[in-house]
Amino acid sequence: MDSAINPTDLAARVARLRQAIRYHQYRYYILDDPEISDPEFDALWRELVELEAAHPELRSDDSPTVRVGGFVAEKFEKVRHPAPMLSLANAFGPDDLHAWRERVKRFLPADLHDQLSYVVEPKFDGLTVVLHYEQGRFVLGATRGDGDFGENITANLRTVRVLPLQVPAAAEAGPAPARLVMRGEGYVEKGDFARFNARQTEQGERAYANPRNFAAGSLRQLDSAVSAGRPLKLWVYQALIVEGGPELTHHSQALDYLRDLGLPVCPDRRVFADADFATLADYVEAFGRRRDDLPYEVDGCVIKVDSLALQQQLGFTGKDPRWALAYKYAGEEAITTLLDIVINVGRTGAITPNAVLEPVQVSGVTVKSATLHNEDYIRDLDIRIGDKVVIKRAGEVIPKVLRPLLDARDGSEREWTMPPACPVCGQPLMRPPGEAATYCINTACPEQLVRAVEYFVGRGAMDIEGFGIKQAELFVARGYIKDLADIYHLPWDEIRQLEGYGDKRVDNLRAGVEASKQQPIHRLLTALGIRFVGSVVAETLAQRYASLFDLMEAGVEKLSEIEGIGPKIAESVRTWFAVEPNRALIRKFADAGVQVAEERVVTLAAPKPLAGMTLVVTGTLPTFSRDDAHAFIKQHGGKVAGSVSSKTTYLVAGEAAGSKLAKATELGIPVLSEDDLKRLV
Numbered sequence: 001m002d003s004a005i006n007p008t009d010l011a012a013r014v015a016r017l018r019q020a021i022r023y024h025q026y027r028y029y030i031l032d033d034p035e036i037s038d039p040e041f042d043a044l045w046r047e048l049v050e051l052e053a054a055h056p057e058l059r060s061d062d063s064p065t066v067r068v069g070g071f072v073a074e075k076f077e078k079v080r081h082p083a084p085m086l087s088l089a090n091a092f093g094p095d096d097l098h099a100w101r102e103r104v105k106r107f108l109p110a111d112l113h114d115q116l117s118y119v120v121e122p123k124f125d126g127l128t129v130v131l132h133y134e135q136g137r138f139v140l141g142a143t144r145g146d147g148d149f150g151e152n153i154t155a156n157l158r159t160v161r162v163l164p165l166q167v168p169a170a171a172e173a174g175p176a177p178a179r180l181v182m183r184g185e186g187y188v189e190k191g192d193f194a195r196f197n198a199r200q201t202e203q204g205e206r207a208y209a210n211p212r213n214f215a216a217g218s219l220r221q222l223d224s225a226v227s228a229g230r231p232l233k234l235w236v237y238q239a240l241i242v243e244g245g246p247e248l249t250h251h252s253q254a255l256d257y258l259r260d261l262g263l264p265v266c267p268d269r270r271v272f273a274d275a276d277f278a279t280l281a282d283y284v285e286a287f288g289r290r291r292d293d294l295p296y297e298v299d300g301c302v303i304k305v306d307s308l309a310l311q312q313q314l315g316f317t318g319k320d321p322r323w324a325l326a327y328k329y330a331g332e333e334a335i336t337t338l339l340d341i342v343i344n345v346g347r348t349g350a351i352t353p354n355a356v357l358e359p360v361q362v363s364g365v366t367v368k369s370a371t372l373h374n375e376d377y378i379r380d381l382d383i384r385i386g387d388k389v390v391i392k393r394a395g396e397v398i399p400k401v402l403r404p405l406l407d408a409r410d411g412s413e414r415e416w417t418m419p420p421a422c423p424v425c426g427q428p429l430m431r432p433p434g435e436a437a438t439y440c441i442n443t444a445c446p447e448q449l450v451r452a453v454e455y456f457v458g459r460g461a462m463d464i465e466g467f468g469i470k471q472a473e474l475f476v477a478r479g480y481i482k483d484l485a486d487i488y489h490l491p492w493d494e495i496r497q498l499e500g501y502g503d504k505r506v507d508n509l510r511a512g513v514e515a516s517k518q519q520p521i522h523r524l525l526t527a528l529g530i531r532f533v534g535s536v537v538a539e540t541l542a543q544r545y546a547s548l549f550d551l552m553e554a555g556v557e558k559l560s561e562i563e564g565i566g567p568k569i570a571e572s573v574r575t576w577f578a579v580e581p582n583r584a585l586i587r588k589f590a591d592a593g594v595q596v597a598e599e600r601v602v603t604l605a606a607p608k609p610l611a612g613m614t615l616v617v618t619g620t621l622p623t624f625s626r627d628d629a630h631a632f633i634k635q636h637g638g639k640v641a642g643s644v645s646s647k648t649t650y651l652v653a654g655e656a657a658g659s660k661l662a663k664a665t666e667l668g669i670p671v672l673s674e675d676d677l678k679r680l681v
């Protein structure tokens with residue numbers, strides 16, 4: 001193709017396409033203000049991909065099409081940083097903030113004080129990186145490492161879509177600087193992080209303890225294809241070297257310049273004159289109060305002297321620059337002593353180590369315990385009993401141990417290892433190869449039974465009102481419940497005699513238990529707590545099998561044929577139903593009158609509700625992520641397309657739907673909400 005075009009024209013066309021794509025990606029990712037529709041963008045993209053495929057001599061690493069290198073590194077190469085990476089002095093309250101300002105002034109001649117102003121930026125909680133551009137091309141990216149040397153993670157950073165591979169993105173920004181070195185922070189938005197972890201958990205994969213670990217884990221993958229699948233973002237927050245660019249005198253000016261080049265610079269930043277320092281302090285506090293509303297995780301603010309000349313004059317104390325301060329929000333984090341580590345047994349038998357802490361106040365609440373996630377978490381962070389540890393409590397979530405203070409050790413600290421036996425039933429614990437969790441695999445373990453009952457009666461499962469952990473503990477302890485089906489054989493007359501269980505309460509509880517017998521079988525299937533079988537998988541299975549007795553006999557192969565059921569899930573379902581006590585449990589449910597089979601008009605080739613339809617999803621949906629929505633559509637027989645065309649059957653639109661919605665309206669294509677979509681199937 002294109003053989004008629006002469007090579008120079010072709011190269012020029014490719015260059016123009018690349019420039020246009022970079023520009024539109026900048027409008028889309030950085031400014032969040034696209035100028036062209038998705039189909040128009042797709043057309044540019046396709047043309048470039050095709051030209052590059054047909055003319056290998058025109059390929060270039062800096063093409064926006066080349067994000068994933070496709071080779072797996074054995075280990076990371078070491079990179080020396082152009083300047084040592086800084087650590088920052090910490091402040092934990094307004095007093096520290098004012099003290100820092102006084103210190104800054106003490107180190108500067110009085111006649112320079114009127115030049116003082118400050119920049120306040122969020123302190124991002126992610127992985128610090130150093131980025132190198134030469135002649136506008138992204139050539140090297142490294143981790144912070146030990147401060148002097150980092151690891152070369154260029155291939156992984158290339159997969160971060162907000163990071164331009166070539167700057168400037170828009171011609172108005174002027175020519176590319178000859179050399180540009182910056183610091184930045186790789187991070188994940190809270191929503192993306194929660195969705196990612198939920199999926200990992202559902203699939204039995206390792207979840208990350210916090211967004212910072214996620215960012216680090218994603219950017220330090222030896223296979224950049226793994227990084228490419230992660231919803232990573234990046235902020236650039238400091239220019240280290242700018243050669244062949246404008247004369248920069250202030251940090252804030254440098255940030256504006258980087259933003260204009262098309263680099264992702266966080267818009268949440270403000271400059272304050274020294275005279276307005278009280279306002280600055282208020283702003284820092286106010287920012288702390290609204291940080292829960294930000295899409296990204298922030299653990300404080302960074303305050304810097306804006307003038308680069310004054311920065312230089314102020315210099316360093318040891319490794320800390322005198323001109324910058326990290327303001328940590330008090331209340332969220334606290335330091336206390338780790339007195340002991342105990343383990344809890346969950347419903348699947350999973351063992352969670354918990355920290356027993358010397359009680360400490362964190363944002364107005366006394367915290368005595370915190371989660372330590374799993375054995376690896378403790379080992380990776382080298383947390384020892386007796387350590388001073390930093391704990392964090394954010395919102396309503398369980399407090400967690402962030403890290404030990406290694407400097408505070410006196411040698412009396414003890415390493416912890418996972419005990420060999422379950423603390424409740426005494427049976428040996430087991431850690432399956434390749435998994436982070438350790439399990440008590442004794443199905444008769446009473447603690448597991450309590451947790452299993454709690455899960456069974458809970459929301460999303462059998463949903464029995466008035467039945468919770470208290471009832472589960474009581475009924476298991478009194479021997480009323482020995483397996484899940486005993487919930488349907490409770491001795492109600494005896495329960496009436498128990499303290500706190502009046503007639504009315506017992507009648508309500510009993511009515512709830514009775515009503516739950518009519519729950520659809522996917523609810524029962526969820527309630528059983530089979531590994532990897534969450535509500536979505538349960539619905540998928542129940543769609544294919546209207547009777548649990550049929551499902552019980554299904555082999556791995558048959559199960560794997562179902563769309564949305566991978567081999568791991570199939571294996572888990574098969575294994576569960578192969579155990580005789582579990583099969584007996586299903587029979588016992590059936591005998592008690594619990595619905596284990598649904599009457600359905602089943603034809604083997606039952607058409608799926610969305611068969612033959614093509615759907616496009618756009619905007620932010622209330623509960624589905626983009627991937628969830630796509631999976632849901634495919635599961636029900638529909639096709640998913642990336643852009644709206646005359647072939648589109650429906651557009652599923654959420655909040656902030658942009659050009660696709662406009663296009664659908666223009667073409668007269670019906671628009672559905674997430675609820676409409678669910679109703680449709």
Ligand SMILES: [Zn+2]
Binds near residue numbers: 442445
């Ligand atoms: Zn046990």
